Amino acid sequence: MPAEDTRLDARTHPLYPPLEPHAGGFLDLTAGHKMYWESSGNRRGLPVLFLHGGPGAGASPVHRQFFDPAVFRVVIFDQRGAGRSTPLGGLEANTTQDLIEDIERLRQHLGIDRWIVFGGSWGSTLALAYAQEHPDRCIALTLRGIFLGRASEIDWFLYGIRQVFPEAWRDFAHYLPEPERHDLLEAYHRRLQDPDPAVHLPAARRWSSYEGSCSTLLPNSALVADYASDRVALGLARIEAHYFRHGIFLPENHLIENIGKLEGIPGTIVQGRYDAVCPPASADDLHHAWPEADYFIVPDAGHSAFEPGTRARLVATMDALAKKFG
Numbered sequence: 001m002p003a004e005d006t007r008l009d010a011r012t013h014p015l016y017p018p019l020e021p022h023a024g025g026f027l028d029l030t031a032g033h034k035m036y037w038e039s040s041g042n043r044r045g046l047p048v049l050f051l052h053g054g055p056g057a058g059a060s061p062v063h064r065q066f067f068d069p070a071v072f073r074v075v076i077f078d079q080r081g082a083g084r085s086t087p088l089g090g091l092e093a094n095t096t097q098d099l100i101e102d103i104e105r106l107r108q109h110l111g112i113d114r115w116i117v118f119g120g121s122w123g124s125t126l127a128l129a130y131a132q133e134h135p136d137r138c139i140a141l142t143l144r145g146i147f148l149g150r151a152s153e154i155d156w157f158l159y160g161i162r163q164v165f166p167e168a169w170r171d172f173a174h175y176l177p178e179p180e181r182h183d184l185l186e187a188y189h190r191r192l193q194d195p196d197p198a199v200h201l202p203a204a205r206r207w208s209s210y211e212g213s214c215s216t217l218l219p220n221s222a223l224v225a226d227y228a229s230d231r232v233a234l235g236l237a238r239i240e241a242h243y244f245r246h247g248i249f250l251p252e253n254h255l256i257e258n259i260g261k262l263e264g265i266p267g268t269i270v271q272g273r274y275d276a277v278c279p280p281a282s283a284d285d286l287h288h289a290w291p292e293a294d295y296f297i298v299p300d301a302g303h304s305a306f307e308p309g310t311r312a313r314l315v316a317t318m319d320a321l322a323k324k325f326g
Helices: 061-068 098-112 122-133 151-158 166-173 176-194 196-215 221-228 229-246 279-289 307-324
Strands: 023-028 034-041 046-051 072-077 115-120 138-144 268-273 295-300
Touching: 034 098, 034 151, 046 061, 046 122, 046 307, 061 307, 072 098, 098 115, 098 122, 115 122, 115 176, 122 138, 122 176, 138 307, 151 176, 151 196, 151 229, 166 176, 166 196, 176 196, 176 229, 176 307, 221 229, 268 279, 268 307, 279 295, 295 307
Parallel strands: 046 072, 046 115, 115 138, 138 268, 268 295
Antiparallel strands: 023 034, 034 072
16 A cells, blocks of 8 residues: 655755756767766766656656765756657667666666666656666665556546646647647647747647646746747657657557566655656556555645655655665
């Protein structure tokens, strides 16, 4: 059974102070992609890999702050087409399998044998897919806001959220002419692929703002503004539509059916009770398939990793792993 979280006080489990990377750069990948990566914290510390969401959202400096810099060697990268990686929004050779290979390329480049893998939303999807492909490289998994990439979850994002956020959904759907609203994914995908920025940028901002508007328990205008920025919006919307259109490049229910490959890997699942972007049913399905993992439902949180209770639980989880493996 899940542990209904005891509402950890965010004041007693705050994010760690801001810090700067001690190493970083760009790694050449296939098909002309270049991956931005960085390493911060303890150069000889316990390695932890941060996987951002989306797909396509990119990472931010604040993501370094979930981890004690005295203990962890914090590795962060922007996935193909996302954030500081180039080309922004690039879709050629951009699949789940490519991202798994990129993670291995980065691990080998940094000379890391095994690491903790930390991911939320799409980052939880990629963490599971990577760990199932390379279980011998994973010390532990910390997963937040579970997304398993199933058709029902994609349909929920495109249509179901209107049951909770009808205003945000209306802004998203009604951006399109009425005859195209029966297939939002295809209509948005077509605009997002258009080479003209006057076509693809407004569509990207509308898609990304929709997701940002639905990501917190209470309205957060700063978060929505960040999602609507050109760097975030183009990578997020274009790559997300690409992955959704291809069923995240994995067979339906692949991550649940292959959960046995995680045997022996400690896991923690952190889920906001009122997560409208990735509803708790997926976390519940994952936990029932993987009962060995610790499971925390944060009772007063939506989707964002920065909801106070979720943020506190993630920091506490990583502090516990630091004591166990550091």
